Amino acid sequence: MTADVQIQAVSQRFGASTVLDNVSLEIAAGEFVVLLGPSGCGKTTLLNLIGGFAEPTAGAVRIGGRDMAGLAPQHRPTTTVFQDYALFPHMTLRDNVAFGLRMRGVAKAKRGEKADAMLALVGLEGRGDRRPHELSGGQRQRVALARALAVEPDVLLLDEPLGALDLKLRRQMQDELKSIQRRIGTTFVHVTHDQEEAMAIADRIVVMNAGRIEDHGPPREVYLHPKTLFTASFMGEVNRIPIAGGQAPFGPVALPDGTLCLRPEAITESGPLRIGPCRVLEAAFFGAHVRAHVAPVSAPDLKLVVHLPQSAMPAPGQVLDLGAETWGVLST
Amino acid sequence: MTLKAREHRLGWGLVAPALLWTGAFFALPFLAMLALSFARMEGRQIVPALDPGNYTRFLTDPTLFGALLNSLEITVLVTALSVVLAWPLAAIIAFRVPARWQRLALLLAVLPFWTSYVVRSYAWLLVLGQNGVVNRGLMAVGAIAEPLEISATRTATVIGFVHFFVMLLTLTIYANLIQLSPNYARAAADLGAGRWQTFRHVILPLTLPGVVTGAFLTFVLCIGDYITPQILGGNSELTVPQLIMLQLGRSGNFPLASALSVVLMAVVTLAYFACGRWLRLDRV
Amino acid sequence: MRVLSWLYLALAYVFVFLPVAVLVAFSFQDGRLPVPPFKGVSFRWYEKVLGDGDLMAALGHSFLVAVVSSLIALVLGFLAAHALARVALPGSALMRGVLIAPMTVSYLIVALGLLNLFNLTGVRLSLWTAGIGHVVINLPLCFAILYAAMGDHQKNAERAARDLGAAEWQVLALVSAPMLAMPLAAAFFLSVTFSWDEFIIAFLLTRFDVTLPVEIWSMLKSGLSPATNAVGSLVFLVSVTLVILLEILVFRRAK
Numbered sequence: 001m002t003a004d005v006q007i008q009a010v011s012q013r014f015g016a017s018t019v020l021d022n023v024s025l026e027i028a029a030g031e032f033v034v035l036l037g038p039s040g041c042g043k044t045t046l047l048n049l050i051g052g053f054a055e056p057t058a059g060a061v062r063i064g065g066r067d068m069a070g071l072a073p074q075h076r077p078t079t080t081v082f083q084d085y086a087l088f089p090h091m092t093l094r095d096n097v098a099f100g101l102r103m104r105g106v107a108k109a110k111r112g113e114k115a116d117a118m119l120a121l122v123g124l125e126g127r128g129d130r131r132p133h134e135l136s137g138g139q140r141q142r143v144a145l146a147r148a149l150a151v152e153p154d155v156l157l158l159d160e161p162l163g164a165l166d167l168k169l170r171r172q173m174q175d176e177l178k179s180i181q182r183r184i185g186t187t188f189v190h191v192t193h194d195q196e197e198a199m200a201i202a203d204r205i206v207v208m209n210a211g212r213i214e215d216h217g218p219p220r221e222v223y224l225h226p227k228t229l230f231t232a233s234f235m236g237e238v239n240r241i242p243i244a245g246g247q248a249p250f251g252p253v254a255l256p257d258g259t260l261c262l263r264p265e266a267i268t269e270s271g272p273l274r275i276g277p278c279r280v281l282e283a284a285f286f287g288a289h290v291r292a293h294v295a296p297v298s299a300p301d302l303k304l305v306v307h308l309p310q311s312a313m314p315a316p317g318q319v320l321d322l323g324a325e326t327w328g329v330l331s332t
Numbered sequence: 333m334t335l336k337a338r339e340h341r342l343g344w345g346l347v348a349p350a351l352l353w354t355g356a357f358f359a360l361p362f363l364a365m366l367a368l369s370f371a372r373m374e375g376r377q378i379v380p381a382l383d384p385g386n387y388t389r390f391l392t393d394p395t396l397f398g399a400l401l402n403s404l405e406i407t408v409l410v411t412a413l414s415v416v417l418a419w420p421l422a423a424i425i426a427f428r429v430p431a432r433w434q435r436l437a438l439l440l441a442v443l444p445f446w447t448s449y450v451v452r453s454y455a456w457l458l459v460l461g462q463n464g465v466v467n468r469g470l471m472a473v474g475a476i477a478e479p480l481e482i483s484a485t486r487t488a489t490v491i492g493f494v495h496f497f498v499m500l501l502t503l504t505i506y507a508n509l510i511q512l513s514p515n516y517a518r519a520a521a522d523l524g525a526g527r528w529q530t531f532r533h534v535i536l537p538l539t540l541p542g543v544v545t546g547a548f549l550t551f552v553l554c555i556g557d558y559i560t561p562q563i564l565g566g567n568s569e570l571t572v573p574q575l576i577m578l579q580l581g582r583s584g585n586f587p588l589a590s591a592l593s594v595v596l597m598a599v600v601t602l603a604y605f606a607c608g609r610w611l612r613l614d615r616v
Numbered sequence: 617m618r619v620l621s622w623l624y625l626a627l628a629y630v631f632v633f634l635p636v637a638v639l640v641a642f643s644f645q646d647g648r649l650p651v652p653p654f655k656g657v658s659f660r661w662y663e664k665v666l667g668d669g670d671l672m673a674a675l676g677h678s679f680l681v682a683v684v685s686s687l688i689a690l691v692l693g694f695l696a697a698h699a700l701a702r703v704a705l706p707g708s709a710l711m712r713g714v715l716i717a718p719m720t721v722s723y724l725i726v727a728l729g730l731l732n733l734f735n736l737t738g739v740r741l742s743l744w745t746a747g748i749g750h751v752v753i754n755l756p757l758c759f760a761i762l763y764a765a766m767g768d769h770q771k772n773a774e775r776a777a778r779d780l781g782a783a784e785w786q787v788l789a790l791v792s793a794p795m796l797a798m799p800l801a802a803a804f805f806l807s808v809t810f811s812w813d814e815f816i817i818a819f820l821l822t823r824f825d826v827t828l829p830v831e832i833w834s835m836l837k838s839g840l841s842p843a844t845n846a847v848g849s850l851v852f853l854v855s856v857t858l859v860i861l862l863e864i865l866v867f868r869r870a871k
Contacts, residue, residue, distance in 0.1 A: 051779065055335045070334055074781040086772035090794040099790075100780035151780060342784055343703030350696035350715055350755060357752045358718050361729030368732055421628045424621045439863060441628065444636045446855040448813045450829045451848035454836055455635035458642060458650055461840075465638050468652040499632065548720075556722020558816055563836070573724050580820070586732065593725045604720060 002186050003064035003077060003154035004029040005050060010059030012045055012211075019045045020056070021211040029064075029154075032181050032188045034198040037208035038234070043191045044159060046208070050189060051157045052076045063155060074103075077154035081161045085144040087132040093119060093143050094128035100151035118146040121180065138169045145177075149184065158190040162197060174200045195235050199223065207231045232261045239264065239304045249299035250275050262324050264291070265307040271323030278304065278322050280314045294320065362597075369591035376584055386591035396575065400595065403571040406486065407555040410493040411547050417494065418501035419543070425502070426509040438506055445499040453563040456492045457483055460564070484566035492564045493554055500553075501546040508542025509535075544607045551603050556596060572596050636852065643845035650842045661846040671847060674831035677743055678812055681827055685750035686807035690800065692751070693758030698792055701766040702774065712763070719756040726752055727820040734821070741823040749817035754807040761806070765799035805862040809855055 005027040012020040020042045027033050035043040048054040049061055052073040061068045063077055073080075079100070088096050094115045095102075101111035116128055122142035132140055141161060148156055158177075162170045178201045181188045192198055198205045199219040206216040207230070215222050215231040226232040229240070241248050241260040248260065253273065267275070275296055281303070283292035289307040292314060296302055306322065314320060369386055372379045390396045421441065429437045444452065459465045460482040467479040482488050516538065520530040558573040565571070570578070572592055579589035642650035646658035665671055696715060700708050718726060730749050734741060770792070777791045778784075793800065815829040822830060828851065835844050 052335065053775065053779075072335060072338065073775075073779040074783075078779075080776070080779050082772050082776055084769065084772055086769075086776035088773055088777070088791055088795070090797070099777065099782075103777075103781035103783075103786065147776075147780070339703050340705060343699040343705045346695040346699035347705070347711060350692040350759065351711060353692055353751060353755060354715055354718065357730060357733070357748055358721075358726065359714070361733040362721075362725075364732050364736060365725075365729045417628075420624055424625050428618070428621045428625075435863070437625075439859070441632060443856060443859070444632055444852075446809055446813075446859050447636060447852045448815075448829055448832065448848065448855070450815050450832050450836070451639065451844075451851055452635060454832075454844060454848060455639035458638050458840070458845075459635050461651065463649070463651040465634075465652060495631065495635065498628075552720055552722065556724050558724055573722070576724060576728065580728070580731075586735075589728060590732065593728050597721060597725055600720060600722070 001152055001154065001184070002029045004031075005155055005187060005189065006060075006062040006065075007046070007050070008060045008062065010046070010049060010056045010061065012042070012049065012054070013057045018211055020049075022059070023211070023213055024059075025206060025213060025216070027187060027189065029187055030185045032178065032201060032203045033190070033206060034202035034204070035189065035191045035206050035208060036193065036195060036198040036234070037214075038193055041208040042211040043193075043208050047080075047157050047159055047189060047191050050155065051078050051080050053080075078157055079148040079151055079153040080157040080159060081141075081144045081148045083160045083163055085132075085140045085161075087140055087143055087147070089132050091131070092128060093124065093130050093132070093135075096132065096143055097128075097147045097150050099147065104151065114150060115146075118150045119143070121149070121183075122146045123176070137165050138173060141165065141173060142176075145180070149180075149186070153186065155187040155189060158188065160191055160193070162192070162194075170194075170197065171200070177201055199235075207234060209234070226261075229259065229261070237264050237305055238262065239267070241302065249302045250296040251298060262304075264305045265289070266325045267304065267306040267322050268308075268325060269320060269322060271325045273324040273326060275304075275322045275324060277319050278306075280316055280318045280320060282316050283308070283314050285313065290314075294322065365590045365593060368587055369594050371587040371590075373583075373585055373587055378586055386588050387595075389588070390591060390595060395570070396592070399570045399572050399575045400599075402486075402569050403555050403573075403596075404599070406489060406493070406561070406571065407551055410490055410497060410554050411550045413490070413494050414497035414501050414550055415543060415547055418498045418546075419505055419539075421498065422502045422505035422509055426506055434510075438502070442499040442503055445496070445503075449559050450563075452496065453492050453560050456488065456495065456564055460488050460491065483564060484568055486565060486569060489561045489565035492560045493557075496560075497550045497554065501543075501550060504542050504546035504549070505539060508539045512538055548603065548607050552600055555599065639845050639852070640849045643842055643849045645842040645845070647842070650840055650845045661842040662850075664843055665846045665850070671828070671831055674826055674828045677825050678828040681743055681747045681750060681818070682808045682811040685747040685811050686754060686804055688747075689751045689754035689758045689807050690804050693755050693803065694762055694793070694796075694800065695788075697759050697762040697766060698788065701763055702771055715759045716756045718752050719760070723753060723814065723816045727817040730817075731820050741821055743822060743825050743827070746818045746821040746827065749821050750807075750811040750814060753814070753817070754810060757810070758803040758807060761799050761803040762796060765796055770795055801865065802862065805858060809858055812855065812858075813851075 005025075007023060007025040007027075010020055010023045011018065023042070023046065035046060037043045045054065049056050050063070052068065052071055052075075055069070068076055088099065091099070094112055097115035097118050098106075098111040101114060106114070112128075116125075119125060119128055122145050124139060124142055124146070132143065135143065144161070162173050165173060174197055177188075177190075190201065202219055204216060205219055205222050207214045207222060209230050215227045217225075222231055223235045226235060232238050239262040241262065243253060243255055243260050244257055246252055246254070246257075251274075253260070277297045278294040279297055279300070281293040281295060283290055286307075289310055290312055292306050292308055294304050294306055296304070297319065308314070367380075368378070370382050370384065372381045372383050372385065425434055425437045425441065447455075457464070461467070462479050462483065464483070466482065467476075470476045471479065512535070516534050517530055520534045525533065556573055558577055561571045562574055562577075567574075572595070576589045576592045576596075579585040579592070641654070643661060644657045644659070645654060645661070646656035699705070700712060705711070727749055730745065730752070733739075734745055739745060773791055773795060774787050777787045782790065813829060814827075815833065818827040819830050819833065828847075832844065832847055832851075835841065835847070
């Protein structure tokens with residue numbers, strides 16, 4: 001029902017291009033891991049290596065301690081939820097969900113029963129006789145999930161499963177995915193390029209870039225304490241302020257040389273790390289906050305993005321006295 | 333064995349039967365034909381040799397070379413006429429006929445396409461012959477006094493061919509036209525293009541692949557056809573396929589027939605490369 | 617413009633249907649020649665044709681050759697298209713080219729090549745040898761139609777089936793073939809109509825048992841006769857029925 005996954009020094013090359021470069025990762029049994037990164041970063045390739053749709057040029061994949069080398073997808077304790085769901089259009093939902101069991105020689109009555117139970121798990125109770133084309137995108141997504149889970153895999157692989165859904169439905173499905181994963185305890189490895197989705201569902205986020213793992217940790221950790229600039233900017237909007245010799249463009253700061261990264265919401269009027277008076281260039285109402293572009297009076301070339309409280313709506317040209325919260329100083 | 337090796341073995345296994353069939357019954361016979369085209373006839377006996385005699389004979393014998401010219405002239409004329417006639421027909425069906433009647437209109441327009449090849453040529457003989465419908469009709473209304481000599485001429489061959497290929501091209505061009513998003517024409521009109529400019533600069537270039545593919549098929553089928561020129565054109569001027577059949581039947585001259593086939597294939601290959609850029613044979 | 621369009625359409629229909637109309641009309645000719653003047657309606661040519669043992673035998677042969685050769689072409693084409701669409705084999709572009717190649721060659725050349733081969737190897741000509749030729753010409757057609765129909769959607773569904781434990785034959789039988797039911801039917805019907813109408817291969821590669829187009833050809837040699845019109849009309853009827861069936865069963869449902 002669940003197993004750990006070890007990715008050991010895996011590389012994947014296609015001709016001259018290196019898609020994965022010496023990647024190692026340990027995934028605990030029952031963990032919900034999200035592989036996050038821009039397109040082309042190698043996250044889907046890594047998922048394919050775990051699922052057996054491709055084999056690494058070098059390195060090994062172990063699931064539950066067992067080396068997966070040479071094992072085809074059907075012989076691995078994994079199943080995949082595909083991006084376009086890949087439901088069988090000519091079969092009913094019940095037959096779709098029961099397909100894996102049928103392949104395993106489970107008797108018709110028994111696998112029908114199991115399929116119905118899986119459909120109930122994903123909230124499609126009593127719809128077993130429908131066909132995929134009668135369903136909405138979100139419902140198809142659930143069927144794909146039920147189908148992959150029906151064979152009780154140790155590890156479930158999800159390849160951008162929510163990518164085709166609209167925003168609202170996506171948020172709703174994230175919650176459901178998470179709660180289903182909690183209930184059944186199967187290891188989930190989920191690929192996405194949406195960092196909000198990653199934070200909403202992951203126990204641990206693995207940030208990937210250019211075939212390498214940049215960073216990994218719980219959502220809070222990678223958001224607040226990113227290990228690299230890439231992670232800092234990929235996880236959310238960030239202001240980068242160069243520091244040299246204890247001097248920032250707007251004045252002296254008690255920080256080592258390098259780049260000071262500030263999240264927009266970490267810049268407030270009361271922040272202890274003073275930036276000083278800043279002129280508002282433009283401001284827009286974003287619902288939960290007001291997003292504004294400002295420039296310190298002392299360094300007009302430094303453009304900062306700040307999130308101000310909902311109630312504030314500064315006019316362009318207005319000057320605000322701003323400072324950074326210490327929790328918002330990213331250690332890079 | 334690695335996954336990839338296993339995948340490959342499976343792939344080869346599945347593609348092998350088709351490849352073997354094509355190899356054994358298409359490529360191999362073709363190679364045999366190529367070899368045979370260099371053989372010699374001694375009496376009624378075929379003697380294996382490496383003799384280009386059949387080809388030099390083809391180039392020097394006016395009957396043989398003339399047949400190729402006949403074939404080419406007829407084929408080019410037929411292809412051009414068919415494209416010019418079929419394009420408007422396909423366009424009218426695609427753009428003028430209401431959507432719900434389109435399939436029916438198309439089905440009707442190409443229904444005789446599905447008659448047997450032999451029967452279709454025979455039917456044209458009934459229409460164009462000395463006592464055929466056209467001559468009798470024209471004589472009845474007093475337009476002509478003597479029946480026109482249409483059958484057993486090149487005209488009859490061309491009419492028979494055009495009839496068939498207009499239908500074929502209408503199918504391929506129509507398929508191309510309805511795939512075009514109406515937004516192309518809208519965008520062109522929106523940007524100030526007139527009807528003719530829209531057609532000339534937008535619609536026509538977009539249908540070019542379909543037209544070229546259809547024209548190529550027309551060329552191939554037309555230049556290699558025996559039935560239509562034999563039934564409608566008679567023996568007045570021979571085409572290459574008629575000549576090939578004559579070699580097989582009368583004299584059993586397989587080497588010469590093979591050489592003529594090789595020539596025919598070379599012509600088709602040239603045509604293929606001439607329009608190769610726009611050709612989408614795997615999407616017919 | 618509008619009026620011109622409809623006029624053109626009408627003229628096109630006249631041109632397209634003229635020979636067929638004449639063919640069918642004079643199959644009912646109550647006289648010895650299928651040309652004007654029309655002497656009255658008679659069914660005697662149909663009676664003659666339907667009572668003609670050779671013709672009826674040829675009809676049966678044509679049907680047999682068409683169905684069997686189309687089935688073989690369909691299965692070979694399906695397996696090859698499946699393999700080339702899904703496995704990245706080295707040289708797959710070349711293989712696609714080889715499989716499509718017979719499409720670019722005249723039937724006459726295919727027939728002559730096979731005739732040489734059979735003469736050389738001493739294979740006796742029969743319906744089977746003609747059938748082999750028909751598979752050669754229909755295989756590229758089936759392959760091209762099915763290969764074009766195998767999109768990403770199809771590939772992903774096959775991947776999912778494999779992921780869930782299906783062996784390759786199960787993937788083919790339970791997922792690929794049912795998902796491709798429409799293009800499979802289209803390819804099969806098209807092959808059947810092409811084989812059913814094909815003359816030159818059947819003419820050169822059969823000996824004693826011949827197919828219908830070959831039998832009609834030999835009728836032609838004895839000159840014009842309403843009997844030939846009657847056979848032609850019947851053949852047209854069969855072809856048209858096939859096409860309309862295809863239209864209704866395949867394309868209507870595909871929408």
